[in-house]
Every structure is written in C-alpha cells, then in structure tokens.
Amino acid sequence: MIKRLLVVESPGKVKKLSQILGSDWKVLASCGHIRELSNEGDDSLGFVMDGSNVRCNYIPRDQRAKETIQKLKSAVRQVDEVVLATDPDREGETIAWHLKETLGLREPKRVIYTEITASAVQSAIANPRKLDQNLIGAGLCRDCLDKLVGYKGSPLVWALNNGAKSVGRVQSATLHLICQRENEILAFVPQDYWSVWVDYAEGFRAFYKGTVDSAKDAAEQEPETHDDAKVGNSPETPESKRVLSEAEATRLVEEAQRHPHQVIHFEGKIVNRQPPPPFTTSSLQQAAGSKLRFAPDKTMIVAQKLYEAGLITYMRTDSVMLSPEFCASARKWLEQNDPPNVPSQVAKHRSSKSAQEAHEAIRPTDVFRPSVQLRLELPDDEFNLYVMIWKRSIASQCRAAQLRKTFVITQSGSLLWSARGQVIEFYGYARYWNNLSKDSVLPSLQQGQTLKLENAGHEQKQTQPPPRYSEPKLVQLMERKGIGRPSTYAPTVATLKKRNYVELKKDHLQPTALGLEVDAFLLKALPDLLEAEFTAKMEDALDAISEGKNSWQHYLTSWNQNYFVPALSKAKTVVASSPTGKAHVITERKYETSKTRCPECKNFLAKIPSSKVKKKYFLKCTKGCENVVLFWSDFNKTWQPPQAKTVQTENQQKPPVKMTAYPCPVCKKPLEEYSYIKEGQSKKMLRCCDPQSRKDTKHKDVAYFSTQKGWWSPKFGELNC
Template sequence: MSKSLVIVESPAKAKTISKILGKNFVVKASAGHIRDLPQKEMGVNVKNDFEPKYVIIPKKEEVVEELKGAARNADRVYLAPDPDREGEAIAWHLAQILDIPGDRLQRIEFHEITKQAIQNAVAHPRDIDINRVDAQQARRILDRLVGYKLSPLLWKKVQRGLSAGRVQSVAVRLLCDREKEIQAFVSEEYWTVHGRFRQSAQVEATPFSADLVRWSGKKPDLGNETAARAVVEVLTGAASRVDSVKTRERQKEPQPPFITSTLQREGASALGLTVKRTMAIAQQLYEGIDLGEEGPVGLITYMRTDSTRVAEEAQEAAREFILAAYGKSYYPSRRRQYGAKKGAQDAHECVRPTDINRPPDAIKKSLTPDQFKLYRLIWQRFTASQMTAATLETRTVEIAATPTAGRPDALFRVSVTRTIFDGYTRVYEEAREEAATGDEEAAGAAPVLEEGEALTLLTVDPKQHFTQPPARFSEATLVKALEEQGIGRPSTYAPTIGTIQERGYVNKDGRTLIPTDLGMKVNDQLVQHFPNIVDTEFTANMEAQLDEVEKGSQRWTQLLADFYGPFVETLKAADEEMKRVVIVTDHLCESCGRPLLNRYGRFGNFLGCSGYPECDFTHQLTRDNKPVPKDRPAEGISCNQCGHAPMLITYGRYGEYLKCPACGKSQPKSTGITCPKCSKGQIVERRSKMGKNFYGCDQYPDCDFVLWSRPIDKPACPECGSILLYKPRKRGDDMVACSACKFTAPAQEMVGEEEVERQAELLTG
C-alpha cells in the first residue's frame, strides 16, 4: 500500500506528528527553508520587476533529494510547514522543486500538534495561499535590497563586517535615542516629607506613615533641604486628626492570553529568560515533549502569533476545568473575548496550552526546569484569562495637621489596598509592569481609622530624592516598544535583538541593552543620510503595506518599486556626502598613550594609534573585534620539545595556542581534561588539514581518541558519566550533548550562564 507524505519544518515536530498519524503516513522534515536568495550576489533582477533568483541553500542538497524521492513514492503529499508567511513560503518552494503533479500536492495547516488538530488538517487540505507567499517574498527582497546596497556603504565609510536592515536599524535607533536622552538628562534635587502617626486613644497602637500631599493649600514644592527642614520645623508637634476616609472598590481584570511579544516580555520579567531563550523553549513545547506512555505531545499552540483569539472548544474546556477546580464564583457569566491590537493577523490563536487538563505539576517530571517554568507561565496565564476579575478595596485616609501657629496648612495621605476576592489572581499574578505607587506600597500599614479621630504626630521626616533619567531598554522593554510602534512581526524580535548584539552595535549589561560607540556612530550616519530607513513611522507603514499584500489588495512588485526608486537616489547622495567615520576606542596606545582607533586593513579590523603617522603602533583584534590578549605564562605546562617551563599562551590566526619562549616550538592548547581512553594524556585542541578544529589526546599516535566538538570539564553526563560536548547553535540556544550516549540538554541549564559566556569567547577566538 502506498503511503502519504507529510513534510514539516522541524525533525522534532516530524517525530511527534509521525506518532499521531500512524503507519499510513511518512513524515519528513525540510529543516527550515530549502531555497533562498544566493549568499554571494544580490539575487534580485530589479530591471525585470524584481524577479528573485532562488537557489538551493548550501548543505540542503541531500535533504532536497530525500524529499524528492519520498514524494515520488507517495500517493499524496501534504505540505505542513508552520502556519505563517515563512511557512507558506517554504510550502511554495517545496511545491516548486518536488516535481510532482499538482493534484497530488496540497497544503495543510494546524496551530497545535495534537491528534485532533493534525487529523482535522489532513481532512481539510487547501491550496497554497499565494498572497502570503508574495508578502514573504516582498519582505525578503526588501531586506535583501537594503542589506546589499546599504551594508557596503557602511563597510566603506565606517568599517567592514557591518550591516543595516529595516527592523534592526530602527531597533538600534530606539536604543541610541534613549541613550542620548540619558546623556542629556540633568538630575534635579527634590524633597518629600513623611509623618509618623499613632491613634491618640490607643497608646499601644502600631504607628503608621503618611505622605505630605498639601502644604499651604497646594502641592509641596520642596527643591532643597532648607525648604524641607522649614516644613518639618513648623509641623513638629502639630495637632492632627483624620480629615476624611474614603473607600472604593475596583475590579482588576485579567490580562489577555499570551501573544508572542507578551510571552517574550513576561519570560524576561518573571523568569529572567532572554527573548531568544524564551522562543527556543516555546518551540520545544510546541513541537512535542515525550510524556512517557502518551509519547510525544505538543503542549502549546503555535508560539508566533499576534492574536489573542481563543477557539471556542478551548474556552469550553477552560470553563469546565475552572468550574471543577475552583468553583462557580471563579468563572464569569459571559465568556471573555479580547480585542486584537491594530494590525494583528487574526488567523492564529493566542499562545495557550493545547489541553488545559494537563496542568504543569502533572507533567513536571517530563520537562526540563526551564520547560516547566515556561509551560507553567503559559498555562497559568491562559487559565487566568478565562476567570473572573479580582475585587480590590482601596481605603484612602487624609490627615489634617495643624501647626502650633494655628494654621491648618498640612494634609497627609495614606492609601491601603486589600483584596476582597482573589478571582483570577488565585492562579496567576503577572510580573508587575505597573510599578506600585508610594501610597500602595504602604498597604497594610495603616489601621482602621474613623473620620474626625484624633491622632498623635510622632515624627516628621524629610527625605531627599533626585529625578531619574529614563531607563535603558531591556530585551523585554525593547520588544514592547517595537510592538507598540508596529515595527517588525512576532517572529522578527528575537533574531533582531541577537543581530544588533552580534554586529557590535549593542552590549548587554545584565538585562540592560547599551549601545556601543560603534552603534551610536552608525546610527548617526543612518539618521542623517537615510532617515526613512530608521524612521519608526516609515517602518511601521511598510509592515502595514506587507499586510495589504497578504490580503491581496496590493501587488508586491509595486510595493518594491515604490521603495526602490527613492532609495537608490538617497544611496547615491549618501555615497557622495557621507564622510569617513572614525571609531575612537577606550584603549590607549602603549607607545605614546594616545587613543587607539578602530581601523581596517587588508587582514581585517585592527587597532591603530590616532597619532599615525608619527606613531605607527598597532594591536591585533580577535574575530569578534576584541583586543588580542597579551602573551601570558601557562603555569604548570612545559615544552614537549625542550622541556622549558612555563610555556606561553599566545594568539595566532586560529586563536590561542601554546608557544615555547626558549625553542620557539608550538604545541596545542590543552583543555585540562584527562583522556578517557588512555587515562594518561590530556585532550588538546588541534586543527585538521581541512582547517576544522577538533580535540584529541596529546599522546597521539599511541592514543587515537578524537572529539569533533569542544569538551566540557564539568559536569559529566548525568546518564552515563561520560564527557559532555558543547554544541553551539546559530539559531536557538546552545546545547550540550554526551560524547558516548544520546543525552542532550540546553547548555544554560547544565553549565550555567557564566560557562555559556566563556564558551562563546572561546569559539570567537
């Protein structure tokens, strides 16, 4: 019996779907895109209506041949990449190269990897949506035109290796504009006054604090200590009483279920995860987790979405779960509906659990710690979004203080908020994006007071403050800003933030993103010469036009033509007007003490003295543009040729290595790990004849132990005790894998953030 072929993007997803569909289906993975524009040429014929030249992606030839063979032997082929523009384009490219009749080829789409969703998709196939494909092509070609035309200009005027793009350049501008605000900010001093009170009739009553909010009939304006001390002096010993007590109730509504951007932000705020890490874990939860007897199960719906829509069956399941678990008072009389933000593509659902009856604790043993934390966050947020509001009561007490002079000049205020009914907060309380006010932070401190009740003013305390500059962006707040201004799409945020760091435009300090001098200089040039490229409104409008292409109301080639003509004219003018940019570094010349400049020569970037030609000092840079470290002794390591000790750790074309200062011979740098095969030698870093790094025993040829990935000293594999290997990834988070068994795990979970950063430094030389 012939079988049907299903082609998905991810091997992990293929494994999960294969278990669902059974023996009559063959499930293969394309591993992402199979065709793209060529790497070494623009690949767009601008004179022929922007005709793209697509080529098979290098190293994908074997995948393509495997898919072609499987398609020829199948009675029907279902194209099942992700349900978004990128996925639609992948399906279209597959259809172009599989070379089978169209009546045997159909597109299927699903938003969650569950048995019901997959079987329903197979039962209701459709044609490829060419409008979606055109929208993706327009975006890809637009980015290629900007990148291939603008990046060489930056190489020429600033330094090689730079890049520019519609979304990444706007993101850098947001960071640079904020940095300029901070640099221009002038802090101003101000003071506040706080009173410490106690009920006069109850000597044992607990004292409480209140803030001075009115002085001489208006808001206090205390710009210095002298003004504050003058108020304190007048109020000391003042008679006080409760002037008013006001109580109001308010409903605190739950947040909508997650969309991509809010998931990324909450992952950062609540879990401390990077945007990249959040999306990598969400991808794992979507593609399927092995739950033992159940097998691989997709735990969440598709995680790249800007829609808060919830399917009716999911709402009904949520209703039944909430009623059973928490009771009738926790489920609203009407189902909750959340409005979509402007420009949202409402074809997808929100990010939610595929089955609300699979609570996090029930499957905790099948998940890694980070998978569990993120799944719990998604499950709690969705469940809470379908529950009743919390009821809060806020009691505001105003206290009149009459100075000894007899004038009722002062009014103090304290607010206390308490929860009357917990509602959705029984399940989930979002990380506090709404900062608590000073009054709210005093919640619970004030006793129950009656209007007119006499109070004793115990102390009056002044407090100094300074106005603060706007906060620098974190990954979470940058995502929020990009989303609010309509820049990019959910799938672009994580790679954009990664790219601007890789290009050296931005450094990350803790959770804070800080533009570098290079980023500031490049941004200044783009703002001056390419204002449209880095203009938020222009970029947001381009996104809206791409949406129109997807709807079929605008031709993608016309969109490109409208952009390209003015862009080329601007490019020509910029080439003539833009001056060579000098990047001054923080490093000083070792010969004359003047600042070093970031320069470019025939062998790449290097540091050169700003006093050139009087001073010709230079310093080599590593592959990630960091100064090459000075030679330093390798304590405890002697030369294997002449016995001299210690060897020197020096830097060469391929990174660090050991060199003998006596005989000049070099030897590989040791990893410090004992060879598990012979137990005599150490594993050292070597380089093959083909230029590939590998790791082998230094007792070769007596011991032929070899590894093709960097070994990690600690920890050992938790399953078999063998050496773990570090597996860097260009997309998604780095992994570790056992050198002997099939164990794999996210690197950050196994070795921690510091080791991940150390490995990144080792890999970049």
C-alpha cells in the same frame, strides 16, 4: 504501501505526526527554508526590478538544503498525494510555495493546524485549502526588502572602517531605540529634591501633596495595567510632591509641627482587576525574560520544542483569541479544582489591530495533563516555560481579582497630605498569575477625625536617569512601536548582540562604542530607516499585501524608486565627505563617568573599558589632562597611577643573598634568605641555596616564612636550630 506525503518545517514534529497519521502516511521535514535569493545580478541582490515587475532568482540555501530537496523529490515520486503542512504564518506559507516550486507540484493541498494533537491534525487534513498567494507575496516582498536594505545599506557602514558589519530594516531601527536611551542617560543631569512626610500615631505615613489653593483632586488614580516585562510585584516607593530646596522642605516640616492635623477626605472602595490575556509571542518573551531570565531567542527555542512535542499551540502569534473548545476545557478544570474562581462571564481581551485572528494565543493543548508526569519527562527550561504558559492560560479564564483601595487626605494649616492603601480581598486570577502589589493597610478613619502627629521629616533624593532597556522591555517597546513582527523580535535582538552593536550588562542592553558610532552615522546617512514610524509603515504595507490590498511587486518597485534610490544617493555624500573617501562622522565618544575626580583639573574621570584589567575598565581624564590615568589597586583599595617599570641594566647587580645556618630539610645544604615583593610589600623567605636542588620536585615545599616566633613552613613546621 505509503500513499501520502506530509511535508512539515521542523524535523522535531516528524515522530509525533507519524504516530498520529499512521502507516498510510510518510512525514518528512524541509528543515525550515530550503531556498534563498541568489547573489547574482546587480549588487548581488538575486532579483531584478523591471518597471513594476520583480523577477526573483532563488537557489538552495546550502548543501544540506540540496540534500533535503533530493530526498523530498525522491519521496514525491513514490506517493499519490503531497500535502504541505508548514507553519501557519506568512513565513510558513512562503516555505510551502518554495516547496511547490522546487518539487514541481501543480496544485498541492495546504493544511494548517496550531497544535500537534490528533484532533487538530486530523481536522486539518480533512479540510485542506490552496496556497494563499497574498501571504506568499508578502513573504517574497519581505525577502526582497530585507536584502535590498541590507546589501545596499551595509556598504555604507563598512566605510567607517571600525568593524561595523550590517544595516537592517528592523535591526537598525531597534538599535536606534537603544542608542537614543543611552544618549538620554549620558545627557542626564541629576537634580536634588526633597520628599516631605508626616507619621501619625494612628499608624500610617502621609506625604506632602501641596497647599489647599494649589493641590488638585488627589482621588484620581491611574488604572493598573498588565506589564509582562516588569520584574517583581513591588509598588513604587511613595513620595511627596517634589520640593526643590532643603529650606522649603524644612519650612514645611515646621509648619506641619505647628498646626493640628485632621482628616478632610477618606475614600474606600472595591476595585476589580481584570485577568491578563493569554500569551502572544511578544508577551511570552517579556514574561519569560522577567520571570525565567530567558533571552528572547532562548524563549522561542524552548517554546518550539514544547510545540513540537504537542504540548502547546503555535508559538508565533499576535492574537489573544482562544478556541471555544479550550475555553470550555479550562472552565471545566476550574469547576473541578477551583469553583470560586469560575466567572459568570469570561473577560474579553483585544488583540492588536494587525493581529491575525485566524491564529490562537499560546496555550497548553491539554489543560488536564498532569504536571507531575511532565516534570519527569521535560528538561527544567521546558517544564518551567510550560508551567508559565499553563498558568497564564488558566488565569485568563478566571474571575477578576478584587482589591479594597483606600485613599486619605489630611490637612494641617494650609498644607495637605495624602496616603494610599490597598488590600487584596479576593485573589481571583492572581492565584495563577500574581501581578498584584502586596497589601498596604491604612487604618479605618472618619471624615473630620483629628489625628495625632508623631513625627515629621524630609528625605533628600536625587532624580535618576531613565533606565536602560532589559530584553523584555525592548521587545515590549518594539511591539508598541510596530517595529518587526512576532517572528522577528528574538532574531533582531540576537543579531544586535552578535554584531557587537549592543551588550548585556546587569540584565540590561547597553550599546557598544561601535553601536553608537553606527547609529550616529546612519542618523546622518539614512535617518528615515531609524525612525520607528517609518519601519512600522513598512510592516503595515506588508500586512496590507498579505490581505490582498496591494501588489507586492508594485509596492517594492515604488518604494525603491521613490524613496530608497534617492536616500542612498544622499547617504553616499556623507561617505564621501572626507578627503580619504571614508565616512566622516563627527562624534565624541562618550564614556560612563566615575565618582573619582582628576587630581589636576578636578573633573570626574571617565571609565575606559578594557579587558586587560581586573575591573574591566580604568580611569582617564578626557578633559585635556592626557597623562592622568588611574588603575585600581586591590591591595590599597584605591585608584592609583601606574607604577613605573624599572629597567635592570648590566651594571645593576642583584642584591646579595644572605646565607643562614639553617640546613635544608631535604638535602641538608644551607638555606638562603630570599627577598621578594608581594602585593606591593617587601617580604622575605628561606629556601634551599642550591638552584639545581630547587628544581627537584622534592624541594617544591621547602619554603619558610617569617612569623613572630621565627620561621615556619606549611609542610616542615617550625625551623629550630
């Protein structure tokens, strides 16, 4: 007789939990959210604000949710006790509340665990708690906020009549970051500069640093930080202090050649590089994007499968804390497999201020689980992500890496030159998570040592525009600016792509013309909604509600009355600013500039996107020369104007067909000489003169082409007559 029912979110957990709990338990899944705000009431919001009170009207999300509810109600009637085990976050707590309300549960037991292992689940069952009303309030407030902004704000962009679909509390602020960067790139004006260097016979290159009077102490070095969004470990190419003219660069080279060189400062020291913290949701998405080339939403889908399989802890977290049990287990693994890497004291990592410290970082549930066995059991994506999580977790418990850093300053006349070196003395954590730059060796030098100049020169360079954001970099930026929370990073990026506001080009996010137009309009209509600080304050308010520091109903009604209602009224004046009533946004559509100049005005032509041409764009002059349009010719490998189409009139006759004395190898009728155009060139071939015979499949290979020796067919060979 089944006595107890455990309700979880994902059906992927059911089998594993059933094995752990045994036959006394029935495990069912809600399949995520079962209810949503209805589309009833004013503006179809599904909730009513009356003074400082909010009344919500929730309904089943869809037909599947209705069937799930009926199945759960039937199961509730057959058991003595119901335990809610939805995910351990704000969203999971809200789903548990919906289950309580829908199933008519009075005081259900709520259990949480961050890993699906026997010990964690059984411990959670033994220590249930009540539903957290503060977390539920924050979840309900977020529901209402998102629908309020979406349903009230989206009609504003519909008036643009350009295909724009939605406005969002987190979505629009994130789009603004991407559009801001794009506008910086479009406004960027490159400048030439020169990097000046000297090569010494002792075996190293130094770069111009300044003069004795103007140069500051060059021994200052910026501390290295762990950047999970960075691709590769290569250091930036060293450069000199920027020289702004070739004449000055030449003068510096000549002065370097005139004066003797000597070492005036040499410094060498051992620097400890502390291990990185274990993964949070954000850093996991960044690392999976840079190392495995996963989109944020794919990272979360794969991580969800690993969690449901009991292989990793819960994957939505902003904490870097690890349980004492795991730390002890990781230390034991290191003692058995890598004794030199066992630290005397594990590095301490700080979570963000808003992190929920009750959660753990993302880590493997069993550090001793053989990877050889998992390699056979898991698909490639799941295995690769698991190994990455395992390596990062172990690395966080290792000794620091040790780097021998060297720094030298040389002098010639009044000029100073500098060079840096780095050698990895002890890899430490980098054996598992290598984010160290490669060795760059400087020779051992002495203070006052004379150096032999081997060569001196300069290299012309050009300033580069800021790069577009990759998906990992965007997630990193969202976290730094407080836009969204761990559960919203991936869906937000996915929504922007789905709405056609941004597109992924060469692994970087670029706003579409639609995205730029929507952002430009919102900058006039609802500017606060685009500010990262504004959106971050809203997230902080939700966190305060979840901690019991504020009433969610009071916050929502105050925010709506004091900010959103006046803001919407102002925004509607932008929509009504044109005689047609449509939103009127004065924006000049900006296109990427090509390196080809207009043949008339000599300005650089714009790249106009088009899916109908092979290169996916054509060139057009946007400076007033309306008839200048160029298309790429694969034959000539140049940009050319479109060829005029020739219209054949009734009076025009086809060129006469020349009959030959050669017989068709199939039907023995004469072959005719046929002229045609291929790749812009006039060509000739021989084919059967009978049109009806040419339709016969036996004639499909009857085609002779001109060669230096005569006529040749791929099937019938040389034509001899």
